[in-house]
Amino acid sequence: xxxxxxxxxxxxxxxxxxxxxxxxxxxxxxxxxxxxxxxxxxxxxxxxxxxxxxxxxxxxxxxxxxxxx
Amino acid sequence: xxxxxxxxxxxxxxxxxxxxxxxxxxxxxxxxxxxxxxxxxxxxxxxxxxxxxxxxxxxxxxxxxxxxxxxxxxxxxxxxxxxxxxxxxxxxxxxxxxxxxxxxxxxxxxxxxxxxxxxxxxxxxxxxxxxxxxxxxxxxxxxxxxxxxxxxxxxxxxxxxxxxxxxxxxxxxxxxxxxxxxxxxxxxxxxxxxxxxxxxxxxxxxxxxxxxxxxxxxxxxxxxxxxxxxxxxxxxxxxxxxxxxxxxxxxxxxxxxxxxxxxxxxxxxxxxxxxxxxxxxxxxxxxxxxxxxxxxxxxxxxxxxxxxxxxxxxxxxxxxxxxxxxxxxxxxxxxxxxxxxxxxxxxxxxxxxxxxxxxxxxxxxxxxxxxxxxxxxxxxxxxxxxxxxxxxxxxxxxxxxxxxxxxxxxxxxxxxxxxxxxxxxxxxxxxxxxxxxxxxxxxxxxxxxxxxxxxxxxxxxxxxxxxxxxxxxxxxxxxxxxxxxxxxxxxxxxxxxxxxxxxxxxxxxxxxxxxxxxxx
Numbered sequence: 001x002x003x004x005x006x007x008x009x010x011x012x013x014x015x016x017x018x019x020x021x022x023x024x025x026x027x028x029x030x031x032x033x034x035x036x037x038x039x040x041x042x043x044x045x046x047x048x049x050x051x052x053x054x055x056x057x058x059x060x061x062x063x064x065x066x067x068x069x
Numbered sequence: 070x071x072x073x074x075x076x077x078x079x080x081x082x083x084x085x086x087x088x089x090x091x092x093x094x095x096x097x098x099x100x101x102x103x104x105x106x107x108x109x110x111x112x113x114x115x116x117x118x119x120x121x122x123x124x125x126x127x128x129x130x131x132x133x134x135x136x137x138x139x140x141x142x143x144x145x146x147x148x149x150x151x152x153x154x155x156x157x158x159x160x161x162x163x164x165x166x167x168x169x170x171x172x173x174x175x176x177x178x179x180x181x182x183x184x185x186x187x188x189x190x191x192x193x194x195x196x197x198x199x200x201x202x203x204x205x206x207x208x209x210x211x212x213x214x215x216x217x218x219x220x221x222x223x224x225x226x227x228x229x230x231x232x233x234x235x236x237x238x239x240x241x242x243x244x245x246x247x248x249x250x251x252x253x254x255x256x257x258x259x260x261x262x263x264x265x266x267x268x269x270x271x272x273x274x275x276x277x278x279x280x281x282x283x284x285x286x287x288x289x290x291x292x293x294x295x296x297x298x299x300x301x302x303x304x305x306x307x308x309x310x311x312x313x314x315x316x317x318x319x320x321x322x323x324x325x326x327x328x329x330x331x332x333x334x335x336x337x338x339x340x341x342x343x344x345x346x347x348x349x350x351x352x353x354x355x356x357x358x359x360x361x362x363x364x365x366x367x368x369x370x371x372x373x374x375x376x377x378x379x380x381x382x383x384x385x386x387x388x389x390x391x392x393x394x395x396x397x398x399x400x401x402x403x404x405x406x407x408x409x410x411x412x413x414x415x416x417x418x419x420x421x422x423x424x425x426x427x428x429x430x431x432x433x434x435x436x437x438x439x440x441x442x443x444x445x446x447x448x449x450x451x452x453x454x455x456x457x458x459x460x461x462x463x464x465x466x467x468x469x470x471x472x473x474x475x476x477x478x479x480x481x482x483x484x485x486x487x488x489x490x491x492x493x494x495x496x497x498x499x500x501x502x503x504x505x506x507x508x509x510x511x512x513x514x515x516x517x518x519x520x521x522x523x524x525x526x527x528x529x530x531x532x533x534x535x536x537x538x539x540x541x542x543x544x545x546x547x548x549x550x551x552x553x554x555x556x557x558x559x560x561x562x563x564x565x566x567x568x569x570x571x572x573x574x575x576x577x578x579x580x581x582x583x584x585x586x587x588x589x
Binding site: 017020021023024027028029030031034035036041042043044046047050051053054055057058060061062064065 | 145148151152155156158159162163278279280281282283291292293295298301302305306332333335336337339340342343346350
């Protein structure tokens with residue numbers, strides 16, 4: 001009984017933690033977002049895109065936290 | 070000329086946190102004669118206090134001055150601070166709960182405690198401890214630079230106010246331990262958030278919106294040149310790997326009361342990254358507002374200059390207090406972390422193995438004073454550039470402890486001798502690379518391909534470190550060099566809370582006759 005719930009925990013760990021790679025891919029591929037357009041209220045894409053990833057990353061971590069807890 | 074109105078508001082807030090710093094000794098009271106009570110706040114901080122403490126600790130006053138200064142002076146490359154503080158958390162979410170658990174299970178207070186327990190190697194532990202202390206010292210000194218710059222913003226020159234501020238800080242850290250910065254962080258971050266909220270609304274309105282702010286920046290500065298892509302990515306990635314290796318970050322993590330608190334905080338702390346991104350933009354706002362670099366502080370004048378130009382005096386004083394108090398929290402936590410390392414991994418490990426708990430905590434308190442006095446002397450007697458250069462080297466050095474600490478959280482395969490050799494190679498390589506630019510830049514051009522790859526020296530040195538670690542592990546295992554003992558067990562890394570009484574008190578002197586030794 002205890003073993004089966006531990007196994008379930010481990011299985012959800014596996015793919016949940018993979019989500020955490022997304023911010024690394026998105027932010028380290030600098031050439032993909034080093035652009036002026038489209039701007040947001042005068043702020044170039046380069047800036048607001050990275051701000052957006054603060055929120056997306058926090059959301060991903062909440063999901064992972066829920067999945068693995 | 071002294072701005073009395075700003076100084077009045079500033080002083081009132083400074084007085085408030087001073088009182089809090091001393092009152093903190095009585096908060097969630099514990100026996101401050103025990104190192105884990107003084108140096109880890111009794112490991113009792115919940116989600117909210119940990120959020121304020123870690124936020125106040127990781128995002129230092131120097132960051133709030135230096136990041137906009139870099140954006141002000143160099144443009145888009147300075148923005149690497151944002152991706153850096155984003156990818157920091159996925160990394161920490163995976164690794165730090167494991168460190169918390171094993172530290173809780175074995176009563177570890179420092180990362181070097183863990184390394185000693187995991188590899189049974191006091192040499193490797195000593196390497197981690199010394200690196201931590203040496204990397205932290207210039208970081209503390211830079212917090213003083215943060216205070217100096219905002220004092221100058223109010224027209225105050227000279228070292229005396231700085232010495233007074235630091236003496237007060239040293240005293241309440243001595244008496245209250247980690248409880249002091251934790252309590253002060255609540256005030257500090259509230260006024261920082263308020264300041265930035267007001268700044269990001271009021272300043273763009275006064276400058277005609279973000280469109281005209283960005284239009285005022287010289288062409289080519291707001292985007293990266295293709296030759297900067299590698300530098301941008303490696304600075305962000307390397308800095309993210311390094312930050313949680315600093316002793317003050319680990320101190321903040323280990324002070325949490327539960328593993329869940331650590332995990333939850335990794336999802337909540339990005340709020341500070343958002344704040345840091347906005348603060349970085351202040352560098353552009355300073356350009357648009359026509360702020361000029363000052364003769365004494367150069368580009369670091371960007372934020373104080375901007376606040377003086379844009380805000381009424383009283384609010385400028387409020388904002389300056391936010392930054393100055395923002396220097397006290399990390400300076401306090403850093404000195405505590407350095408003191409814990411010295412006490413646990415040098416003093417009791419080499420000089421007084423039989424030191425009682427009281428002696429241990431007294432040594433730590435004294436060392437916290439010495440460390441701060443050293444940082445102060447550094448700033449008062451040497452040019453600021455020395456502290457900045459050493460802090461740059463500190464980042465290169467501290468990341469070399471990553472293999473021993475982080476890989477050790479997952480596997481015991483790596484050989485302790487190989488980890489030690491890798492650490493030494495990493496330090497040597499990284500120092501050499503940083504010297505090549507005369508410590509002017511943290512990037513080094515790796516001679517690969519036609520143009521070479523410019524990137525963060527710390528990361529290149531870490532790669533050299535890892536290559537040595539893997540290669541020598543294979544050699545040492547092949548010739549059967551003893552691997553050392555490991556006092557941890559696989560389930561220690563997953564503990565939600567302590568299974569057994571934490572062995573903090575193992576050096577308790579003999580209990581009075583007929584009375585059982587106190588366990589908790």
